[in-house]
Amino acid sequence: MQRLVSVLRQDGVDKELIHLVNVLGTACKEINFRLHQGALAGVLGSTQDENVQGEVQKKLDVIANTLLKDLLLQSGLVKALASEEEDDIVIGNKDGDFLVSFDPLDGSSNIDINAMVGTIFSVYRADDSLVIDESSFLRPGREQVAAGYVIYGPATLMVLTTGQGVRMYTLDQTIGEYLMTEPQVQVPADTQEFAINMSNQRHWAKPMQDYIDDLLKGAEGPRGKNFNMRWVAAMVADVHRILCRGGLFTYPWDRRAPEKAGKLRLMYEANPMALLIEQAGGAASTGTERILDIQPEQIHQRVAVVLGAANEVDMVEQYYRHQR
Ligand code: F6P
Numbered sequence: 001m002q003r004l005v006s007v008l009r010q011d012g013v014d015k016e017l018i019h020l021v022n023v024l025g026t027a028c029k030e031i032n033f034r035l036h037q038g039a040l041a042g043v044l045g046s047t048q049d050e051n052v053q054g055e056v057q058k059k060l061d062v063i064a065n066t067l068l069k070d071l072l073l074q075s076g077l078v079k080a081l082a083s084e085e086e087d088d089i090v091i092g093n094k095d096g097d098f099l100v101s102f103d104p105l106d107g108s109s110n111i112d113i114n115a116m117v118g119t120i121f122s123v124y125r126a127d128d129s130l131v132i133d134e135s136s137f138l139r140p141g142r143e144q145v146a147a148g149y150v151i152y153g154p155a156t157l158m159v160l161t162t163g164q165g166v167r168m169y170t171l172d173q174t175i176g177e178y179l180m181t182e183p184q185v186q187v188p189a190d191t192q193e194f195a196i197n198m199s200n201q202r203h204w205a206k207p208m209q210d211y212i213d214d215l216l217k218g219a220e221g222p223r224g225k226n227f228n229m230r231w232v233a234a235m236v237a238d239v240h241r242i243l244c245r246g247g248l249f250t251y252p253w254d255r256r257a258p259e260k261a262g263k264l265r266l267m268y269e270a271n272p273m274a275l276l277i278e279q280a281g282g283a284a285s286t287g288t289e290r291i292l293d294i295q296p297e298q299i300h301q302r303v304a305v306v307l308g309a310a311n312e313v314d315m316v317e318q319y320y321r322h323q324r
Contacts, residue, residue, distance in 0.1 A: 001179040004158065004169050013162050016097045017146060020077045020123065024100075025158060025178055027071045028119050028150035029171065031064045031105070035117070035152050044112055052087040052300055060111050061085055064104035064119065072100055079126040082137055082299045084268055089134055089299060098145075099124040099137055101268040101299070106149070107234020118151040118236030122272040137299050141271030141292040148272065149236050159185070159243060161279040166243065185243050187282035191309035193228045193247040195238045200254055207287065207319040208252040235264060239273050239307070243280055248308040250316070252287065261286070262304035266296055270303045283313035287320045 002010075004025065008018045034043055047057045065085040072078045072092065079096035082089045084103045102121040110117050123146040124139055126132075148160035156171040158178050168182035194215060201209060218226040230247070232238050238249045251264050264270050274284030274291040284291045284307035291303065306316045 001181065004160075004178040004180070007167060007169075007180050008162065011162060011164050016077060017123070017162065019075065020098055020100070021146065021160065021162075023071050023075045023077065024068070024119075024121055024148075025150070027068045028156075028158065029176060030067050031060075031119060032150070032152050032156045032171065034060065034063055035111070038114065057085065058105070058108045058111055060117075061105050061108050068102055068104050068119070080132045080136060082134075082267060084265060084300075089132075089137060091132055094130070094132070097126055099126050101137065101271075103265065103268045106236040106269065107232070110232070110234050110237075116151060116153045116232060116234055116237040116240075118149045118234065118240070120149040120236055120268055120272050122147050122268055122275075134299055137267065138296045140295055141266075141274055144271060144275050147275040149240075149276075151236055151240050153237070153240075157181075157240075159240065159276065161276050163279070166276050166280045168243075185280045187242060187277060187280045187308060187310075188246040189281070189310045191246045191248055191312055192225055193230060193245075194312075195230050195232075195241070195247060195249040197231060197233070197251070198229070203254045203256050204252050205255070207323045208250070208316070210323070211316055211319045235269055235273065239277070242282070242308045243276065246309055248306070248312040248316075250306040251304065252306070253304045260302045262302045264303060264305050266291075266294060266301050266303040267299050270305050273305075274307060277307045281310065282308050283310040285313050285317055287316055 043059050049057050065083055076093045077096050078092040078098050078100050080089045080091050082101040100123050105117050106120050107117045122144050125145050146162045150158045158169045166185040169178035170181040172179050214222050215227040253262050270291050277284045286304045287306050306313055
């Protein structure tokens with residue numbers, strides 16, 4: 001089986017980006033180790049703090065954030081970084097080639113029940129400007145040069161795109177290397193499986209309520225087929241399932257917080273997942289526009305997300321179009 005670095009070389013990826021992916025992979029190996037130690041390392045449970053999103057921070061959120069931040073800054077490759085767990089961007093090396101955004105531990109409410117979590121990352125090439133501030137990060141997701149995640153499950157995998165499709169690498173813990181186990185991930189255009197937090201249905205906008213109602217009517221309803229539902233409550237795990245066996249994932253706008261476009265974060269959740277899904281032949285939308293075309297306004301901005309099987313994403317967009 002081929003090692004991550006040799007696959008990237010073969011793909012013609014430049015050496016700085018290979019080095020950066022390696023640094024991300026190294027930090028994630030360390031996070032993986034801490035996660036597997038669990039209660040033995042005293043890392044379960046919450047801190048006393050909240051992050052900038054007003055969410056209670058888990059101890060492992062903070063540990064994972066520190067590990068990634070320290071290794072990325074030490075590498076000298078990063079001009080600045082943005083993290084779910086940092087209020088503001090963190091400035092790195094002024095000559096660094098990259099801007100990196102990440103969610104150090106997505107789905108962290110799963111930690112305490114020993115269920116799947118993951119690290120999501122998004123990489124842009126930095127420009128030459130001398131001033132680095134939040135606005136340096138505010139570029140549409142289609143400009144990402146790499147995006148991926150590391151999922152910590154029964155096996156630990158890195159799922160990565162550098163713009164030549166999506167490949168999966170399984171961490172071989174005996175040698176500490178990511179080895180390619182799936183060279184070409186494809187998301188089928190059609191599906192009979194969806195992922196959504198159904199308990200919020202009464203709070204969604206009417207197009208989403210109607211779309212899901214029609215799925216639930218099954219073979220007797222307008223869609224003429226039965227649908228299955230899955231929800232892990234960690235985006236990284238729900239998207240991973242879609243990359244493995246297809247499906248549709250959505251976290252829509254919700255009238256309880258009408259001022260927020262959605263729950264998920266654009267820069268370090270929706271954008272990297274949207275690039276992976278598109279690179280695997282699927283689609284990613286807000287219901288009304290392509291996620292990768294959104295011009296970001298803030299690093300922590302939220303967005304509604306509908307992604308996965310291309311024909312099903314298109315169907316959701318049709319419900320929104322017809323009810324405008
Ligand atoms: O980052 C937010 C997140 O944990 C996602 O990973 C996940 O998809 C979602 O929230 C779960 O939301 P809920 O708590 O509504 O199931």
